[in-house]
Amino acid sequence: MLEPNQKLSVLFVRQTAMLQLTHLKKAYGSRVILEVPHLIIPDGAYWIKGNNGSGKTTLMKIIGGINPFEGSVILNGIDLIKNPMAYRQQVSFAEAEPVFPGFVTGWDLIRFVQKTRHAQDESIKTLVDYFGIESFLSYTVGTYSSGMTKKLSLLLSFIGDTKLILLDEPLITLEDSFLPILFSLIKERQASGSSFLLSSHQPFREDQFVPNGKVIVENQTAEFIAS
Amino acid sequence: MKGILHMMIKVLVMPFYKNHAGLLFFVFFLMFGIVESTQIVFYHQSLIYGMLSSGIFLVVVFVIWLLYQLKSLHFLLKNLGDDAYSFLSHVTLLPAAQSFLYFLLISFITFLPVFFYTLAIYAIGIQQAFYEVLALVFVFQLALWLMNAWMLNHSIRQRHIASRVAVPTLALPYQQTQTGIYAGYLFKEEKSALLLSKIFSLVLIYIVKETLEPGDDFRIVGITWLFALLSHTYLVQKLKTFEDHSLSWTRNLPIPVTKTFFSYLVLYSILMVPELLLLTGSIGRGLSLLQFTLLPIFSSTFLMAIHAYLLKPNRDPDQFLTYLFWLFLGCFMLVLSKLIWVTGVAMLLISFLLFRKRFFQYEPVE
Numbered sequence: 245m246l247e248p249n250q251k252l253s254v255l256f257v258r259q260t261a262m263l264q265l266t267h268l269k270k271a272y273g274s275r276v277i278l279e280v281p282h283l284i285i286p287d288g289a290y291w292i293k294g295n296n297g298s299g300k301t302t303l304m305k306i307i308g309g310i311n312p313f314e315g316s317v318i319l320n321g322i323d324l325i326k327n328p329m330a331y332r333q334q335v336s337f338a339e340a341e342p343v344f345p346g347f348v349t350g351w352d353l354i355r356f357v358q359k360t361r362h363a364q365d366e367s368i369k370t371l372v373d374y375f376g377i378e379s380f381l382s383y384t385v386g387t388y389s390s391g392m393t394k395k396l397s398l399l400l401s402f403i404g405d406t407k408l409i410l411l412d413e414p415l416i417t418l419e420d421s422f423l424p425i426l427f428s429l430i431k432e433r434q435a436s437g438s439s440f441l442l443s444s445h446q447p448f449r450e451d452q453f454v455p456n457g458k459v460i461v462e463n464q465t466a467e468f469i470a471s
Numbered sequence: 472m473k474g475i476l477h478m479m480i481k482v483l484v485m486p487f488y489k490n491h492a493g494l495l496f497f498v499f500f501l502m503f504g505i506v507e508s509t510q511i512v513f514y515h516q517s518l519i520y521g522m523l524s525s526g527i528f529l530v531v532v533f534v535i536w537l538l539y540q541l542k543s544l545h546f547l548l549k550n551l552g553d554d555a556y557s558f559l560s561h562v563t564l565l566p567a568a569q570s571f572l573y574f575l576l577i578s579f580i581t582f583l584p585v586f587f588y589t590l591a592i593y594a595i596g597i598q599q600a601f602y603e604v605l606a607l608v609f610v611f612q613l614a615l616w617l618m619n620a621w622m623l624n625h626s627i628r629q630r631h632i633a634s635r636v637a638v639p640t641l642a643l644p645y646q647q648t649q650t651g652i653y654a655g656y657l658f659k660e661e662k663s664a665l666l667l668s669k670i671f672s673l674v675l676i677y678i679v680k681e682t683l684e685p686g687d688d689f690r691i692v693g694i695t696w697l698f699a700l701l702s703h704t705y706l707v708q709k710l711k712t713f714e715d716h717s718l719s720w721t722r723n724l725p726i727p728v729t730k731t732f733f734s735y736l737v738l739y740s741i742l743m744v745p746e747l748l749l750l751t752g753s754i755g756r757g758l759s760l761l762q763f764t765l766l767p768i769f770s771s772t773f774l775m776a777i778h779a780y781l782l783k784p785n786r787d788p789d790q791f792l793t794y795l796f797w798l799f800l801g802c803f804m805l806v807l808s809k810l811i812w813v814t815g816v817a818m819l820l821i822s823f824l825l826f827r828k829r830f831f832q833y834e835p836v837e
Binding site: 308309310311328329330332336337339343344345348352357359360397400 | 646655716717720833
């Protein structure tokens with residue numbers, strides 16, 4: 245049983261503004277794709293919801309540090325523009341349709357990301373076992389099916405001790421039997437302090453994953469709705 | 472039907488010329504830039520006369536044309552095999568003879584720079600009554616166009632059948648590093664472009680090296696080195712496209728921009744190692760040890776200056792050739808002014824600052 249002050253402290257941690265977007269704007273010439281005056285997303289796992297072309301991937305690529313933007317993106321007090329390396333140490337991103345160099349092996353990419361994120365060998369072994377993809381990691385990525393490439397991309401996003409993991413359309417191209425494995429890993433990482441933003445066109449099965457809230461992307465802006 | 476041909480020209484021929492602008496620019500300078508303007512007509516008359524009258528010279532020219540045609544074939548085949556160009560499979564709905572004719576036209580248009588020069592060969596050949604040699608030139612060029620057209624037509628119509636020819640690839644041990652991945656791309660995915668760049672550049676360096684004598688001005692080597700670098704600009708463009716297409720996800724990783732910059736710098740230094748090795752015999756013969764060490768700095772920073780330009784946000788792709796021209800001209804003048812080391816250091820500083828400023832402002836073009 246928690247003491248009242250402990251409860252308060254837990255509540256405080258839960259409500260900490262993990263991600264803050266301020267005056268965020270993404271435009272191509274005069275065409276505005278996304279304009280978010282102010283958005284605060286607390287710790288947790290959230291569903292980024294929106295129609296085709298609403299700007300979900302653009303938003304995720306901005307938060308992931310891949311695409312340039314105007315405004316500010318701050319994660320746990322670290323500004324993406326002012327402190328790009330420290331920010332990127334906290335965030336990882338798995339693309340909806342990942343593209344990797346076809347001539348490298350899965351192991352090459354894993355070791356490359358491992359080095360940049362300073363991950364331990366043991367954690368890599370655990371992840372590879374978890375994903376069950378060791379059998380094809382020695383082959384070049386160009387020989388992979390889209391499902392294998394997707395699994396590799398998801399695995400790469402779990403490497404290191406990142407505080408925010410962005411998964412763009414994690415359900416596509418994966419076999420149904422793999423989804424419980426993915427969601428149990430998400431729960432495990434959530435329990436150890438990571439937050440998640442997952443975009444998906446289809447709703448999640450409640451027995452597999454219940455998000456803490458939604459980020460609705462529509463009308464060129466984004467809005468946070470807690471559950 | 473004309474729509475299909477128009478589309479083929481737009482997606483095959485135009486990218487070919489955009490991607491090979493550096494190489495064509497290099498050859499153009501080699502042909503017309505190194506000779507005094509008053510001597511240029513006489514120079515080309517002599518060159519063409521030599522080609523028409525010497526069997527060995529003619530064979531060398533044929534080999535160069537063949538290499539050019541193989542280079543364009545490689546580029547076109549690669550585009551045809553790219554998923555992004557899968558819509559071109561609609562060409563197979565046309566009768567085989569018609570699609571062959573379309574590819575023949577594509578093959579001819581990509582050969583135009585050579586063909587224009589061939590017109591001068593025909594003019595001089597007719598004047599000098601070299602009719603048999605001209606017939607040979609015509610037959611050879613026709614064979615080159617037919618070869619490419621047949622290969623392209625066959626490739627698109629037989630794409631569902633697995634290839635029986637396996638091109639050997641190099642196993643590189645360091646593909647878990649940035650430089651290793653970039654080098655892997657050049658050695659594995661751009662083998663023919665790399666080979667062609669090397670042939671042009673090594674032949675050029677070899678010719679100059681053989682003519683060097685003790686006491687010769689270093690500017691001879693410096694200018695030659697600059698021309699040799701031009702044949703590598705295509706590789707920089709290809710690397711940038713590769714980075715945009717297959718490595719955009721790495722922008723999410725905590726890799727310092729400085730590290731990325733130096734990874735490319737190392738690669739571009741390694742790229743010119745064969746040319747450097749070729750020049751080692753010239754140390755003390757028109758080239759001092761200090762001058763020799765300046766060359767890799769000059770080459771890596773020149774190629775980095777191009778790479779940094781390609782990171783310019785909202786860049787107009789058609790401006791690339793203009794940039795390349797001014798960069799080349801600026802370096803040319805500075806080398807002539809015996810300021811090669813100043814040029815190297817200035818390009819290093821400017822390209823580093825631009826690279827660092829632009830890297831995260833740039834949005835990869837997918």
